[in-house]
Amino acid sequence: MRGAVLYAPGDVRVEERADPEIIEPTDAVIRLTATCVCGSDLWPWRGVDEVRDQPMGHEYVGVVEQVGDEVKNIKVGDFVVGSFFASDNTCEICQAGYQSRCVHAELMNNIGTQAQRARVPLADGTLVATPGMPEPDLIPSFLAASDVLGTGWFAAVAAEAGPGKTVAVVGDGAVGLLGVLAAKQLGAERIVVFSRHRDRQELAVEFGATDIITERGDEGVAKLKELTGGLGAHSVIEAVGTQESMMQAIRSTRPGGHVGYVGVSHGVELPGEELFFSGVHLHGGPAPVRRFLPELMRLIWDRKINPGKVFDLELPLEEAAEGYRAMDERRAIKVLLRP
């Protein structure tokens, strides 16, 4: 089959890779209907993370082609969505809602879903099937549920976005924008987005943002405080992962408020004293997308939300390299790849 492999910073190639097979009896093999490039794929692509001739991609929707002997709930022919962590969904950690830290978790990045097919471990726990074959125009939204929607949703939940709350969003990439959508769905009263890109501001407003702040860092924080009676937001979503974005998120939060942080942390060191005296709640990490999949897939199936709008560029899988460049150069918010 064809699949993307990263050989060196900036050098991603679509080439022949071995067809996936059932290895464990709990595995499934799916044929991908769509896959995409994640903001976090840009870390190794830019050389910030180590690169080691690795298959790329961890987001996926598709149709089940084979299942192992022990797979009971997922059937050949199902249209399925899964998270970037395979999880058994039965262990104590999964049952508490932290499937991304399942005691048997496997990272789909190691499998590489920017490909025609993929093996999905722990299929019964990992995959959620739609009630039937979705209309083609829903595919981008289901694909978004696989990571960026689930991640933005988790950030909004971790930030305790809800009725009566002012929510601020640091990061105007796909995850931040879908954090806006999540905050809106969760009933937030006011949603403030830090953004200086017109196309992203427009999508943010479409998803439910009520205010845009173009300033960044401490200037952005000062502006947010002006909007919130000097107190800061109740809930802040952090969707970047840098020192600056984390400090902007913490400083934007009122005492006793909540930061939900989902930007994969790179080189961040949180100063203990400032954090201590900030009095905020901090929660985040790799989103347990699986927790939210049934609810999110229902909202998509019922056409209540349209998270697929974050895909503003669609390319054949063969042109994955151009997809990486377009996202790196901010020519695209998020790139969908058709295998």
Place this chain on the structure above:
Amino acid sequence: MRGAVLYAPGDVRVEERADPEIIEPTDAVIRLTATCVCGSDLWPWRGVDEVRDQPMGHEYVGVVEQVGDEVKNIKVGDFVVGSFFASDNTCEICQAGYQSRCVHAELMNNIGTQAQRARVPLADGTLVATPGMPEPDLIPSFLAASDVLGTGWFAAVAAEAGPGKTVAVVGDGAVGLLGVLAAKQLGAERIVVFSRHRDRQELAVEFGATDIITERGDEGVAKLKELTGGLGAHSVIEAVGTQESMMQAIRSTRPGGHVGYVGVSHGVELPGEELFFSGVHLHGGPAPVRRFLPELMRLIWDRKINPGKVFDLELPLEEAAEGYRAMDERRAIKVLLRP
């Protein structure tokens, strides 16, 4: 009046200080029945925090002697307890339960309650009166409510201690021990204390601890994981404030679990990536003791809890210096001073 002043590391003296007066019409002046030395007083006493000829102490119980013209609820003759932050208890932050970050908060450390009398700002918001004059044997417990009990309680609440939960406590000082008491009151199933001091272990067990771990750091974490099926505790109370104790707390917590940290942070830098992948909730800071005072004072008045047991040395105020030494050398858990 007599009061304690810190002149240089290790040099605390009880000397004549100006009698407090009503400055703002919302002030009260109290005559202290008892005061004490806090673990956090040892930071400047040891020279870790800057020292600047400062009056010391922020914990207090006593009888109201004067009130300003605008004080409505607190009356002369009331026996009162207050927190180490004066707060109006009416602003949006106070109403959300974060009185230690009240928009009008004033730190009682700047007033110095290791003294015969003290001015208490925002008396109606800050002070809570008992139903009548307490029996003398209850004084230590009410004094504990002023900080260490309220702080340990906040840590347990921040860590979401409760029924069915395993709670671990890092730090066997007065706050950690009262975190044990709080976890027990909140219904925790299992309470594990990290301690290597026999007297503190005994008090921990008396307060409700079910397990003691004598190892520290990563060895302590490994031991805790053995006790919890490899997962770690649901809830971890951090009551020290060092790099080692914070990392021990974070690493002791299962994914999705909660760290409640109340040790005043000194030189801590939290590594972003480890925190991100830990998946824990982090919440803490200066405890909003005022939130819990009515409930805690009721439990003490009704003799349901006996937090005053953490005071294992009582001295006249004049001997405050010996109190600091006894705590620094761990000859005492906590020292009560009688003005």
